[in-house]
Amino acid sequence: MNIGFVGFGEAASAIAAGLRQAGAGDMMAYDAAPVEAWKSRAERLGVVPAESLADVAAACDVIFSLVTAQAAVPVAQEAAPHLRENALYADFNSCSPSVKRAVGDIVKGVRPSVRYAAVAVMSAVKPLGHRVPLVVDGDGASALAALLRPYGCQVEVLQGEVGGAALLKMCRSAVLKGLEALFLEALSAAETMGLTERVLDSLDASFPAHRLRELAMYLIERNREHAKRRAHELSEVSETLRSIGFEPAVAEGGYRRLARAAEVLENLPDRPKDAKAWLQALADAETKRHAENGS
Template identity: 55%
Template sequence: MRLGFIGFGEAASTIALGLHEAGLAQMVAYDAMQNSSMEGRALAAGVQLLGSAKDVCAQADVVLSMVTASVAADVARTIAPYLQPGQVYADLNSCSPAVKREIGEVVHRAQASAWFASVAVMSAVGPHRHRVPMVADGPGAEAFAAALRPYGCKISVLAGEIGSGAALKMCRSTVLKGLEALFIEALVAAERYGVTADMLASLDASFPQHQLSTLAWYLVERNLQHGQRRAHEMDEAVKTLKSAGIDPLVAEGAAKRLHWSADRQQAWPAASSRSPQDAIRHLANGVE
């Protein structure tokens, strides 16, 4: 099986490294932002970087789109004319169900004999690498799963229309990233009042079987590492709720807070290497 990546950032290269160690020998990739760091990751994972998305489609049986939600549909429109009969095009981006369906239509119109799989990545890739839990749906879901399961990938196939897995992920993200936004907001306020440690101790005392302080700092750390991406995923969750006829009163507020945090981190040198506690102090000192 020959695997191709469109987009070769942190998540894609981490999955590729795991697959390489699991025995997958033929992998290619294209990324418009190719640089020396990416070349090093590709070399470590046994991945050949190519000069265009067209080249990837020419050399792969399964093509994984791993870009960002904001450009996933545009990337699909660019790539779709190069897809071949029987080829699997799997979108692994954190998009709303509506965007997943749009991509499926793009693929079908361009190459009706290609297989589209809408894939939701259900956890952080880093700790799991290629074994990160995924949920796939769409006409190409079974083919996608069959191609990657032999290498240890944990893929569940979900029955239903295209985007069912994305709906599951977005509802889950509404909870997890909503908690992330809530903790950031509360911790920034507590820092301003000088009661951060007391607040966390009180939370832990209220839920003695669960260390909420540990969860709070973990979520702040995740926000430090991927603030912009997590804020944009919350935007997709808001769209998902709206598509279901639900007024996203809480989710919209959470999305605003995550964007607020991400924007301030961008202006902070080496933000991703700072501790969660430093991040909260930084946000509190510049709070508006």
């Protein structure tokens, strides 16, 4: 059974590398980014680069969508007419339950024989690769688990309607990206007076078993690498909470902080070299904005 990746960024590449090492067969990929950004990486992993999304959908029995939350529905719409009969379409994107259901409705509306797996990725793909924990629902969940488990993948099938796995992921993201926003805000503020290390030392002294320094710097580094995407994912968390009747008070505040970080990063001439430099850049940006506002 051949696997087609739609989107071939960091996560897809790590999963493909692990599957290849574990003995998986033919794989193909397409990414909307310029070919120089991903083609050579795909070829090094033994993944055949495709010229279009339609080519991947038509050639593969299994489709893994690993794009962005915003692109999940458009990708499904573009892929659906080209999917093979009885294909397995697995959406790995970090989306709200309503978006996961919409993707399933799209692909099954065009190709009723398609099996749909709504996948929640429950940890950072890097460095776990294809062994990252997955929780899956949808009528294709069991088929996806049967496909991936022989390669050492951790796949939990969640019974019930599509959306449960996504809600599980969103509630987890509310905590982790909320912490990310909190660490960014507190530590960049501390950095304005050179106190970041003192804050981290104090946190570790208060909670020595919890390794808060390590967690803080890990989350800040992830933000440095993927600020815009992570802001959007926290926005998805807010939408999810609102859709089930919860006011996303903390998630909304966290989103504003992550969105501000993404704005700062976009306006820098170069990406900061590490988490420490990223905190300094954020501190400088906030100090400058405060001075310009005259308050």
